[in-house]
Amino acid sequence: MTQEISQADLPTIRLMPKANARAIRHGSPWVFDNELVTDRRTKALAAGTIARLEDAERKFLGTVAVNPNSRIFARMLERDESVVINRAWLVAKLKMALDHRTRLFDKPFYRLVHAEADGLPGVVIDRFGDVAVIQPNAAWAEAMIEDIAAALAVATDVKAIVKNGTGRSRSLEGLPEETVVLKGEITGPIPVLMNGATYMADILGGQKTGLFYDQRPNHAFVQGLVKDQKVLDVFSHVGGFALAALAGGAKSAISVDSSQPALDLAELGAKAMKAGTTFATRKGDAFDTMAALETERRKFGVVVCDPPAFAPSKPALEKGLRAYERVARMSSVLVEEGGYLVLCSCSHAADLDAFRTACIRGIGRAGRTAQLIYTGFAGADHPLMPQLAESGYLKALVFRML
Template sequence: MTEPSFALPTIRLKPKANARAIRHGAPWIYDNELVTDRRTKALAPGEIARLEDAERTFLALVAVNPKSRIFARVLDREETARIDADWFAARLGTALAHRERLFDAPFYRLVHAEADGLPGVVVDRFGDTCVIQPNAAWADGRIEPLAEALRAVTGVATVVMNGTGRARGLEGLPEETRVLCGAVDGPVPVPMNGATYMADLMGGQKTGLFYDQRPNHAFAQRLAGGARVLDVFSHVGGFALAALAGGAAQALSVDSSAAALDLAGKGAQAMGRADDLATRRGDAFDVMAALAGEGARFDVVICDPPAFAPAKPALEKGLRAYERVARMAAPLVREGGYLGLCSCSHAADLDAFRASCNRGIGRAGRSAQLIHTGFAGADHPLMPQLAESGYLKALFYRLMP
């Protein structure tokens, strides 16, 4: 159990730091905003501390990590709070109440980090199993009480810790995936938008499936009736399986991962559409170039690449990559067909992403109508004070004759 607040170490904002932003809900405090000395730099990653403003007024209980640019993350604004299993249970209960109002089956993102009051923590639910990504040192060090509270609140039998990804590296944390309780016997079937996805909870990307695209899959289904669909960067069949569930005649999934494409095929089989899904393994750009050379054309083309601009230093290169995706995908769309382009990059805001896509379509010699802009689903809430929590953008165009 966490020590009482009076026994906790104290860190303090510099006089010119924006204490008002913290009071108004900002969740992060960077290393250059704090008075740092040997004592503060010696704090253990994940340790709980009191945060004060320059006038020594209490602001929040925070989790610190001197190894990270984000030196402190706000956990609670009550000075008497204890960060223990009961505290976790209260946060998880609030998050669960929202998801149970949204969904009639237990397949969703249960915790979306700062937006759900658990900084750096992602929890995805797959029926009777939850997968935790503890992407901050404070949560990694408290994974046992977090898992205990998760089981108590949700009633799930199995909890998996997926400790992989770029965010953990920024926190100085090792990569590690293990079953905390229960058992995982193989891929888990996940119903979503009438499709069936097979999620690899132990070896797949992130937690095994991307729930954030659910509303964009649903929109794509409205375009897919009777269509021939191309899904580039398909992972386990994202848009392709959604399109087949929406009545598409055929779908082609393109991905560099043989394992992901195998799961896409198993999903199509579970839906009774195995004969209508084709897969093509390879670099997405190489495959799009080959398809163009073959004269292939599709009624609907959707590209959902990985984050090309995960941070500001990669922004210009990332935006050029998004432009290239649009330029290469547009010629594959028949006249009057539809093109969907997605970005999960934190650093590329909607305006910049849209401008890159528009340039790419124009450079391909195509004219287009922008017909829909989509975002992540309501189980991925946006924290108003943290732009990074609203990372997903999806643009749908109609390419004109």
């Protein structure tokens, strides 16, 4: 267990006089390196160190986790000066998060912790029944991973816990990539029932934690459009919208993805649903496959494109928006008249207005007209922190093609 340190023993970091202390007091969870007095002592703090944050007048603002190797130098952990950051604190945070999820879902398959929005900055925890996967995407969480796992075992009844230390966020924190089983054992893909569909989550070898829970409400909306329709799901991962569509009464569904292991899991899910005869896969580049389908003169009642983040950061925004426009243009021509086009973005750098504009431009360039009938976001197990736009990353737009 990590040694407990009292407030009096914590190192202190201080805002520069021109820094916006008011934003911190009003809930902003991050302090950037150019907002702090970064002397030799401050720069020498080990990544993951817990510290006191003070304003320029030496007034306490909060207990923070610091990483001198990151642009986000400090992440807010606790605003109550009397509270100590320890295992008991972690248990309390996890129980608060768990209470919300158990109100939402009757079975334990959900995102249990959504980082800053659940008061655990940089920490993502997805639950798959008796298994939980922790993504410690900040240096403090990496340093306290044993405490987080132990607290998770106390707060829930999970029997296996996996640390998934992969992804872009960890590289920005200067953390290595590794996936480790911290508790129990994983014997294979885990079946997850969601919106009547069965998904197979590869906890150890899949993308991120093995399955994306964030699209659950958007899957449910699209299910209302697919009865007796042919459905095309591009960037499908392990079945995504395609399996949800089959559960909603679609005539057939095709999953397109560049990953054969992901498509294999999608096929396992379809067979578990007894929908194998109406489900097909096409492995390949999404853009090449859409071009081929146009050449084949294929049309679908519903087409879904749920690509990876084309604009993961502000420097990538312009290029990312062009990619979203291209997706909209190429997918538009595959939709039957009166059919539906579903376009999604998980890029937090591309806000809703920018993403919607790119989609509309792409549809127009394809020579199609459309009605926007639905705008969706992540489910309620992915809460939005109002002071942090990045926590509201997912957008889903549904157009009816005229």
